[in-house]
Amino acid sequence: MTQAVLPAMLSGLRVLDLSRNLPGPFATRMLTDLGATIIKVEPPEGDPTRPLQALFDALNHGKECRRIDFKNAGELQRLRDWTQDVDVVIDSFRPGVMQAMGLDHARLAERNPKLVMVSITGYGQQGPWASKAGHDLNFMAMSGVLDQMRSPSGELALSNVQWGDMAGGSSMACMAVLAAVFEAQRTGRGRALDVSMVHGLYAHLLMPLATGQFMQTFTGRWPGAGEDLLNGALPCYNLYATADGRTLAVGALEHKFWREACAVLGREDWAQLHWQRGVLPHSPESNHLKDEVARLIASRPLAVWVERFDAADCCVTPVLTLAEAQRHPLFEGDTRLPWQEQAQRG
Structure with missing residues (x-):
């Protein structure tokens, strides 16, 4: 490159x-x-x-x-x-x-x-x-x-x-x-x-230290593997296996994104089941929802979900291999640096 x-x-x-x-x-x-x-x-x-x-x-x-x-x-x-x-x-x-x-x-x-x-x-x-x-x-x-x-x-x-x-x-x-x-x-x-x-x-452990304290307030203990706010506790912010053994990254952390993700999933009834709407992580309701989301996403291959979420603005993306990332329009033939000068607006 x-x-x-x-x-x-x-x-x-x-x-x-x-x-x-x-x-x-x-x-x-x-x-x-x-x-x-x-x-x-x-x-x-x-x-x-x-x-x-x-x-x-x-x-x-x-x-x-x-x-x-x-x-x-x-x-x-x-x-x-x-x-x-x-x-x-x-x-x-x-x-x-x-x-x-x-x-x-x-x-x-x-x-x-x-x-x-x-x-x-x-x-x-x-x-x-x-x-x-x-x-x-x-x-x-x-x-x-x-x-x-x-x-x-x-x-x-x-x-x-x-x-x-x-x-x-x-x-x-x-x-x-x-x-x-x-x-x-x-x-x-x-x-x-x-x-x-x-x-x-x-x-760089700023988030785990802060979210760990937050989780401890209602679980009574420091979160273990897959139990913290951003590494497995939330249905709206998780990794889900697809039917073909690939992975879909669901990062709909805010309620507005989760609401749109639910619409794409065809489950508008899940929209209010969100931590910002009072459904706390590790609660029975939250754990049940996570299982339901996993079951639905596992019913279709990754390509189907990529197509369905392509036009949605809800922080849901495929987990790409390095080879796929290199070929993706984001990076293919791209010579830009992490910093880029913004074009002047007329």
Whole structure:
């Protein structure tokens, strides 16, 4: 797929990227897409993703790649010199490594006071886990996020989307970079920030923590697998198997959407059986309705439901495979970025 280019909003921002693998490179890839100039610094053997050429290209398109022997004092000095001409340095080393190489903020800021440094770590710079190794799966597990991905029957799902690396790491790092650069432009002083992936993930548990408390008020206990408001308790917000073994995603959380979904299902009598109309989750009435909805949707193949819901505006969609998503009109041949400039209205 051809990479899209957004108008260069970050034109002039220069970033030295010392990170490897996925979290840091994806953060700087997003900055690249927004117009920043990225200098990617790799060890002599290259970034670990280079053998996966498609992944390396996706993460590093548009970057200038250089190589440095991080164990060679002369080359480290060359790297320090490079930091004088950039606005940001991003790394993904374990705590203490940058300082050991003479690349700590206190030293580099002597020659470049506005320098912003962002370190992406697994568990933060301090604390008993600071020096521990980890990958996305570990950050998901330790943050409590993985536990929220259980099926209704309790089995854990091994996600093939690296939420710890990208949501807890890359996205948080981008926010840290932009906030610190904005401050440095106003004050003339940069700063060093740490992005802990496990803490970044924990910050995303806002909904489960809130809905869990809500559910506890009338069930008397914290919800388990498939029991929380948005992961299985509601008939109007659930996954339903179809006759051909596919899945329909019913996201009619608000009553207005549920009312229209019921019309498409041919069961207008269900319209008032909604949590916003007093039918509480886990009540006998709610559980019976969920079984009835499941029985009806299981009576037809996915294609039938897709056709019936195509013109309806009620948050009901098929669960697509990755191959189907790539061919869908939403994405097929599409080069747009997550951000897109809005067309000016006449």
